[in-house]
Amino acid sequence: MFYYGQLVIGPAGSGKTSYCNILQEGSFKRNIQVVNLDPAAEYIPYKCAIDIRELICLSDVMEEFEYGPNGGLVYCMEYLLQNWDWMQDQLNNIAQDDYVLFDCPGQIELYSHIDMMRKLTQLLVNSGFSISSVYLVDINFIEDDAKFLSGLLMALSASMTLELPAFTVLSKCDLMKDKKKLKRYTKLHKFNEESEYINQDEFSKTYKSFTSGISELVTSFGIGRLLCLDTTDDESIDNILGEIDYAIQFGDNLEPDDKLYDQAEQQL
Numbered sequence: 001m002f003y004y005g006q007l008v009i010g011p012a013g014s015g016k017t018s019y020c021n022i023l024q025e026g027s028f029k030r031n032i033q034v035v036n037l038d039p040a041a042e043y044i045p046y047k048c049a050i051d052i053r054e055l056i057c058l059s060d061v062m063e064e065f066e067y068g069p070n071g072g073l074v075y076c077m078e079y080l081l082q083n084w085d086w087m088q089d090q091l092n093n094i095a096q097d098d099y100v101l102f103d104c105p106g107q108i109e110l111y112s113h114i115d116m117m118r119k120l121t122q123l124l125v126n127s128g129f130s131i132s133s134v135y136l137v138d139i140n141f142i143e144d145d146a147k148f149l150s151g152l153l154m155a156l157s158a159s160m161t162l163e164l165p166a167f168t169v170l171s172k173c174d175l176m177k178d179k180k181k182l183k184r185y186t187k188l189h190k191f192n193e194e195s196e197y198i199n200q201d202e203f204s205k206t207y208k209s210f211t212s213g214i215s216e217l218v219t220s221f222g223i224g225r226l227l228c229l230d231t232t233d234d235e236s237i238d239n240i241l242g243e244i245d246y247a248i249q250f251g252d253n254l255e256p257d258d259k260l261y262d263q264a265e266q267q268l
């Protein structure tokens with residue numbers, strides 16, 4: 001059995017839940033199911049196929065064990081891994097042709113400091129999932145080149161840990177009035193060449209080679225191009241889905257639609 005989908009990751013507030021919701025509400029030539037993997041989620045706008053909060057919920061853990069939010073979250077994710085049979089039972093209810101989005105918690109420590117999300121990914125792959133990670137970077141990161149670079153480094157570090165086909169998506173692009181300005185960020189070699197921050201003369205030689213080294217790193221390893229997400233524009237979503245479909249080979253296993261052939265036959 002093969003399943004397809006995305007692990008939607010990124011810092012708190014980067015737009016993961018809204019992205020899942022928009023995809024589920026829209027018509028993007030697939031039946032989208034969403035799995036909430038955030039035990040701390042308070043409000044979920046989409047229809048949940050599976051909700052981790054039915055297994056374990058952060059507020060209960062914090063109350064019972066007197067943990068803070070970070071310790072509590074780690075406990076919840078570990079609990080999920082230890083009770084994977086529960087998840088497997090739920091996943092068995094998902095149809096093979098459904099496209100599954102996993103809406104993940106926003107604490108990036110889960111990807112960088114501990115190997116829980118990597119273990120979770122491996123369990124999904126072992127269950128027959130062909131998935132990509134989609135790391136959302138909020139458009140407010142482009143306010144400042146140093147902040148932008150650090151956002152990309154976090155994306156690179158999370159992608160490296162998960163060992164999946166990885167995409168970095170600049171979210172909330174509807175907030176950008178002048179869309180032409182986005183080119184500077186979506187074509188990272190341009191950013192490398194033009195950034196005044198990276199190329200400023202006041203930097204010491206060592207610091208300058210450090211910043212340009214970092215910039216070359218994110219440019220060369222996988223994040224050579226950023227995808228833009230403008231949730232008010234279906235074309236931008238189609239573009240993101242198209243890139244991911246190609247990487248995870250979604251659609252390769254679908255039977256040809258006879259109805260389309262019949263229509264084409266009649267039009268000839």
Ligand SMILES: Nc1nc2c(ncn2[C@@H]2O[C@H](COP(=O)(O)OP(=O)(O)OP(=O)(O)O)[C@@H](O)[C@H]2O)c(=O)[nH]1
Pocket residue numbers: 010011012013014015016017018019038104105106171172173174175229230231
């Ligand atoms: N303008 C705009 N606002 C957005 C977009 N996506 C999300 N937001 C807003 O950003 C805030 C955070 O969005 P969420 O979708 O909850 O972000 P999240 O990454 O799921 O956040 P956590 O659950 O805390 O990890 C909300 O106020 C949303 O309304 C977008 O595409 N455009």
